[in-house]
Amino acid sequence: MSDVQPVRRNKPAPDSPEAPSTGARARTSVPPAAPSADTQLAIEIRSLVDSGAMDEARERFGELVAMHQRRALRIAYQYLRDAAEADEAVQDAFVKVFTHIGSYREAWPFEVWFTRILINGCLDRRKARARRDRWFVPSSDQDSGPETARETVGGSAPADPEARLLARERRDTLAAAIDRLDGRQRTVFMLCHYGDASPRDVSAMTGINESTVRVHLFRAVRKLRGFLGGTS
Amino acid sequence: MFRSGHLKDDQLLECYYAGRTGEALDPRLADHLSTCMECNEQFDTITTFLDDIRTDAEEEADALFTAEHLRTQREHILDRLDQVQRPARVISFPRRDATPAQRSGGRVPPRWLAAAAAAGLFIGVAVGGYFGPERLLRAPGGSSPSRQMVVQPRPSPKPAVLVNSTQPTASDDDAFLMDLELALARPQPRELQAFDAMTPHVRDLR
Structure with a gap:
């Protein structure tokens, strides 16, 4: 918990032309706020990538990963119920974010964009797992339960x-x-x-x-x- | 808005999530919640239930993904990004700027090589004709062991099923068919029934 950095949210005003048309309005109007720390960082990384400073962009991206990593793992784990798969899903999401950072638009917080990529990846993995379960009979020594996953990852369990x-x-x-x-x-x-x-x-x-x-x-x-x- | 003067469950839920995410709450809901004891109790029940679920899930995930694990994962991500950034290695093809004359001059074998190959072939055919397999089979017993190994035909492996070389008799056929009938009369495993249905039966052929 110590490395979780609070991410301040920035929400565009509901009437902003940049806001996606969700067909619904917030009950109370939110004034346009300054971009949150993570969104600012994402914008900065995007400009670094655009200018070709990849090493610096990669370094700054590490900070962005640190901001969202734990929250992303919690979400992915709740989706997948498998620690190793959640770990892979989060890694894939971050790599995808970096490779597509050029298409990020600051109309919405970085957190929203990133989470969307993450949950799409998790849903794909759930579908793939369902397909596997339909066609393959799990062997008796395989148990992908949380306890096995806990041992795989090496987390601590109550004594x-x-x-x-x-x-x-x-x-x-x-x-x-x-x-x-x-x-x-x-x-x-x-x-x-x-x-x-x-x-x-x-x-x-x-x-x-x-x-x-x-x-x-x-x-x-x-x-x-x-x-x-x-x-x- | 209120049912029987109290907040509905979905409104209480809105209050809960508004408090969690820092969203602005409808002032009417907030006012009612602060004054109505019954709604407050209901709100506490919902809050306790949802907070317990959340705490439990967070504890589970945090136990799995320790600070060390997060650090390792971060390193993996950055390593992968490093690989992404690195351009793929292109294997260079042979240069194509050489003139056709140079290419042909370097590639065409000299004439003496063709002559040597032809001579070798001729000698090989002649020696093979002279020391053919028949002659080698008729070689005297004092030949070298290596030659014996080459020349002597290997004993053919014993066939898995011994087949009588003589013409089949009627009694053999009867025994064979009886065996078949016995086999057919036996209970068949369910897994093989599909194959059985696809295979022509002896009794149908008769």
């Missing part, structure tokens, strides 16, 4: 076996409940809840109407409360 078991059960239940959500509801919930994105951001990331995002979010939470036994 108390009982606490570890309970935590694992709780997380498995939650993961199963999230997996039972419809595709859009799952995406909206994950981005809002784990990705700290507002419905407006999610609308920009996914291309779904903002009011529809709110409806999906509400339905997702209601379903989750039903699945997990929370009071409704």
Whole structure:
């Protein structure tokens, strides 16, 4: 947690011509704000790449990676439930961002653009995994559960076996409940809840109407409360 | 806006996410939430539920992706970017600026080479005709072991199925067909039934 740098959001005014037409308006108008630190950095990297200063651009990109890395891993892990695959998905997303930095437009925060690339990659990986699962029978020694992934990555687990078991059960239940959500509801919930994105951001990331995002979010939470036994 | 004087669940949810993301909240919702005890309790329930989910997920991810892992991943990303930036190595093709005369002069073998090859071929054919396989087979017993290895025909491997060289008799046919019938009468595994259906049966051919 120590290396997570807060990313201040910059949102264009809803009436700005640069804002994507989501078909919905924010309830309260937000004045045009100065670009956030990450957006400024992305613009700077873009100009460095344009001018051919690749080494410096790469160096600055490392700072950008540090800003978004943990959040990206959380989102990717919640999508994929596999640490190694989440790691690859995040790496791929960052590499794609750098190679396409020339097409970044500062009309929307860098965070929105990056998250959109990330979730598209995660969704592709989920589809590929579903295809694999249809055609291949997993061998008995393969277990791609979170516990195996934990060992692969080398993370630390709680020392108390009982606490570890309970935590694992709780997380498995939650993961199963999230997996039972419809595709859009799952995406909206994950981005809002784990990705700290507002419905407006999610609308920009996914291309779904903002009011529809709110409806999906509400339905997702209601379903989750039903699945997990929370009071409704 | 309010149902029975209280906030609905989706409005409470909006309050929750507005607080989280720093979005501006509808003042009417905020006012009601600050004054209505019942809505406040409901809001607390939702907040606790969602915060627990979030905390749990964050703890899980943070346990998996430690600071060391993040550093390693960052290095991997930068290494990959380095590879992306590096232009692909192009293997140079042979130069094409040489004149045709130079190319032909360097490539055409001299005439003596053709003559030597023809002579070698002639000698080889002549020696092969003189010491042909028949002559080598008729070689005396004192020949060298290496020659024996070359000349002596290898014993043919034993056939996997012994086939009687004589004409098949009627009793053999009967035994064969009986075996077939026995095999057909046996219970067949389900996995082979599809193949069985595609294969012509002996009983149909008879």
